[in-house]
Amino acid sequence: ETGVTQSPTHLIKTRGQQVTLRCSSQSGHNTVSWYQQALGQGPQFIFQYYREEENGRGNFPPRFSGLQFPNYSSELNVNALELDDSALYLCASSSGQGSSYEQYFGPGTRLTVT
């Protein structure tokens, strides 16, 4: 069974640029959620995708967008990067629609915005 993978592991971008982060869900999981984790804080929900449709969104502006592909992998896109976007971005997969109390997290992408 393949776990959740994310790429890249680290990324450095300049304010105003755009970034795309990628996630491959665990085998058999059709739901992908994205979280932002600032240093010393808990993960904050960005949005969730189920069967290629956005299935819920947290308190993040529209410049945070995403996609899910037929193989259930997913992308997180952030436009017009701001310094406060510097964080660890976590992808989590689960099976079924809606919230799942047991989510399988990837190792994350550490984004630094300068």
Next chain:
Amino acid sequence: GQSLEQPSEVTAVEGAIVQINCTYQTSGFYGLSWYQQHDGGAPTFLSYNALDGLEETGRFSSFLSRSDSYGYLLLQELQMKDSASYFCALDTGRRALTFGSGTRLQVQP
């Protein structure tokens, strides 16, 4: 909205028992989860309480009291590898988990 409060740091010695508390405010929820995250690592699921009472999973137990808006994670026979951050998270059925800010556990020899 929802909010959760946890102590920021807890220190304990190897072999001891430690309890990490979590108080929450929410208008409704399905249950309370606990996750462990080592430095530089991914959060991993530990335990879930849908009902009041104690759930035991090996050395880890979790407790929930809905009437007190309170839960805790109990770690027994502490090992050095248990040094990590621990997060409680509300399952509100709104397609996401709401996490607390985490408790950093330091296990000393």
